[in-house]
Each structure stands twice: as C-alpha cells, then as structure tokens.
Amino acid sequence: MDSDLADAVEGLKAIFQRRKLDFTFGKSQKEAVDALKKPLKLPARYRSFLVGANPVKVETVTPVERVRLLPLEELERMQKTMREPPEGAATPAGWQPSWVAIAESSLLGDPYFLDVSKLDAEGDCPVFTAMSGQDRWQPTLAASSFAQFLRILSTAMEIADGFGDAIMDDEDEDNFREALGPKVKVIDAAALRAGHWT
Numbered sequence: 001m002d003s004d005l006a007d008a009v010e011g012l013k014a015i016f017q018r019r020k021l022d023f024t025f026g027k028s029q030k031e032a033v034d035a036l037k038k039p040l041k042l043p044a045r046y047r048s049f050l051v052g053a054n055p056v057k058v059e060t061v062t063p064v065e066r067v068r069l070l071p072l073e074e075l076e077r078m079q080k081t082m083r084e085p086p087e088g089a090a091t092p093a094g095w096q097p098s099w100v101a102i103a104e105s106s107l108l109g110d111p112y113f114l115d116v117s118k119l120d121a122e123g124d125c126p127v128f129t130a131m132s133g134q135d136r137w138q139p140t141l142a143a144s145s146f147a148q149f150l151r152i153l154s155t156a157m158e159i160a161d162g163f164g165d166a167i168m169d170d171e172d173e174d175n176f177r178e179a180l181g182p183k184v185k186v187i188d189a190a191a192l193r194a195g196h197w198t
Contacts, residue, residue: 001052002122005045008150009053015157016058024057028072036072040079040100041116044123046146059106060153062160063176066106067153075102082111094136099128102146108132112142112149120145129196141194148188152197155183 001009009025016023033050036042042050055069070078078101098117104110109132118125127149128139143149159179163172181198184191191197 001048002045004122005049005147005150006052008147008154009049011154012058012060012150012157015154015161019061019157019161021061022057023059024055025053026056026071027052028054033072036075040075041098042075042100043114043116043119043125043146046100046102046114046124049146060157062156063163064173065108065156067103067112068106069103070101075100078104078111082113096137099139102127105129113139114146115139140196141191142196143191144188148191151187152184152191155187156180156197159183 013023013025028050030051033042033047037047050072054072056071059066059068082095082099082101083097096115096117098115099113100116101111101113103112105112110129111132112127112129114125115128116125122145124145124147126141127143127146129142130137130139143152159176162179163176177198181192184197
C-alpha cells in the first residue's frame with residue numbers, strides 16, 4: 001500500500017479502537033487478489049488495499065449510516081448479484097460493467113462502488129453510491145477516490161462518537177449531518193457538493 005492509502009486505513013483502524021467497536025482487517029494472498037483483477041477489473045490501489053488490509057469484518061457506525069466494507073471473499077458474489085439479480089428480485093436496472101461494488105449500507109442495502117472507467121494516475125478511482133429500490137441505478141459521488149472514501153468513513157465515525165448510543169431523532173440526524181459537512185469539504189469538496197453525506 002502507498003503511504004496515502006496506508007494512512008487512510010490506519011485512521012479507520014484508530015477510530016474503531018477509540019470507539020471500542022469490533023473490527024477485523026486481514027491480509028489476502030496476492031495471487032487470490034490478482035485472480036480477480038481481470039474479471040472484476042479491480043484497480044491497482046484497491047488491490048493493494050485487499051492484500052494489506054482485507055476488511056474481513058469492518059462496518060462503520062454513525063447515526064445515519066452503517067457502511068460494511070466487503071472482504072475479498074465476497075466481491076465476486078456481490079458483482080454477480082448486482083449484474084444478474086436473483087430471479088424475482090426487484091433490483092434496479094442499469095448496473096454498469098465498469099462498476100465494482102466494494103461496500104454496502106447495512107441499513108438501506110445501497111451499494112458503494114468503484115467506477116473503474118474513471119481511473120487516475122495512481123490506480124485509484126471514484127466511489128459512488130446509488131439507492132436500491134428504484135427503477136434504475138442513479139449514481140451519486142461518495143468520494144473522489146477510494147482513499148478519500150476511507151477518510152470520510154473515519155471522519156463520520158469520529159463525529160458520531162460525540163453523539164453517544166441513544167436512539168436518534170430527526171433533529172439529531174440533522175445535527176450530525178451539519179457537523180459532518182465541513183469535515184467532508186476539507187477531505188473531498190466534490191463529494192460534499194454531490195450531497196450524499198449531507
């Protein structure tokens with residue numbers, strides 16, 4: 001992993017530890033990751049993440065969202081589900097071949113996915129999300145890169161730490177989003193403008 005990505009991963013680990021939430025990052029065999037490179041079009045930076053910090057059990061917890069990062073072992077099955085939904089499933093149409101699901105909302109079932117058609121020079125690409133339960137997938141930018149996605153998740157977890165574990169009402173959720181907005185702007189102004197986090 002390059003230093004930028006490694007810092008993002010360490011930041012995420014640190015907030016899990018500080019909040020005393022259970023999590024497990026593992027390591028994947030490079031051969032197993034490389035075997036999925038071509039069929040799933042996994043970009044270089046994401047592959048290095050899986051080798052160095054496979055998210056075996058990693059689910060962020062905030063008042064408004066729970067994002068579960070998918071481990072290497074679930075990636076292929078998830079892509080198949082997104083491309084060819086089970087018979088009778090009311091899954092939106094229009095899943096693109098360049099989209100690679102890497103996480104999901106445990107609360108809403110919405111996917112978070114890389115768009116590998118928009119690779120940058122560092123082998124990274126933007127992360128999008130889209131609402132399930134619609135007629136078609138309508139992507140919304142969640143982060144301009146995978147490393148920034150991890151930073152936004154860490155920041156949201158830090159802010160959530162100040163809200164305690166009580167059941168949230170609408171006003172609390174609004175307050176959380178208002179607190180998160182300026183922090184997301186510093187990390188990734190384009191993601192803030194897209195509006196997913198606020």
